[in-house]
Amino acid sequence: MARKHWRRAGLLSVLALVAAGCDASKRAAPIGTSAPTGSAGVGGTAEHPIAARLDAFEAAMCACTTMSCTAAVGREMNAWTEKDLEDIMRYAEDPARATALEAGGKRIAACQQIVRDAATPEERAAADAVVARHLDALSALADEMCACTDGRCAEGVMRRFAALSEPDAPTVQQAETAQATRERMDGCLQRGLAGEGPRPPSP
Numbered sequence: 001m002a003r004k005h006w007r008r009a010g011l012l013s014v015l016a017l018v019a020a021g022c023d024a025s026k027r028a029a030p031i032g033t034s035a036p037t038g039s040a041g042v043g044g045t046a047e048h049p050i051a052a053r054l055d056a057f058e059a060a061m062c063a064c065t066t067m068s069c070t071a072a073v074g075r076e077m078n079a080w081t082e083k084d085l086e087d088i089m090r091y092a093e094d095p096a097r098a099t100a101l102e103a104g105g106k107r108i109a110a111c112q113q114i115v116r117d118a119a120t121p122e123e124r125a126a127a128d129a130v131v132a133r134h135l136d137a138l139s140a141l142a143d144e145m146c147a148c149t150d151g152r153c154a155e156g157v158m159r160r161f162a163a164l165s166e167p168d169a170p171t172v173q174q175a176e177t178a179q180a181t182r183e184r185m186d187g188c189l190q191r192g193l194a195g196e197g198p199r200p201p202s203p
Contacts, residue, residue: 071168
């Protein structure tokens with residue numbers, strides 16, 4: 001998805017995206033936990049602020065024992081991603097770092113899933129209902145984008161997309177579904193910018 005639209009994707013989706021085109025055989029050294037030093041961007045050590053912040057999110061998520069806790073950590077992660085996306089992307093231009101970031105995201109997701117598995121059915125159902133509403137809204141926006149025939153229509157859809165709140169702690173599968181819908185919306189946006197006709201909504 002176009003980078004400027006990733007701000008609404010949430011941290012775990014962004015971490016998976018930055019590694020998508022990287023050589024998975026390149027491994028980074030373990031991410032350090034020392035106090036962050038230096039400035040954001042490519043270069044530096046394992047104590048880089050981006051790596052240190054991801055370490056902190058991992059520690060916080062893996063210390064959670066309730067879904068309200070994982071949701072709170074998720075809100076912090078998403079807010080950080082939206083604020084510092086460009087710094088994260090510059091840091092991840094190195095393939096080994098991108099792979100390490102993706103691995104960190106998977107560890108965070110695993111700890112989140114442990115808490116979810118231990119939650120009551122009612123708690124899981126409540127969390128799923130929130131995500132389902134988000135996915136429905138996202139899919140509707142994608143359908144609207146794919147039906148747009150001019151820039152004004154697309155701009156209106158993007159304004160509503162920017163106002164859509166990201167779920168605090170979706171499952172990996174839910175995050176993947178959301179990301180696929182964002183990709184569909186972005187593809188229709190690019191088709192519109194290229195002067196191609198609207199695309200029918202997905203079945």
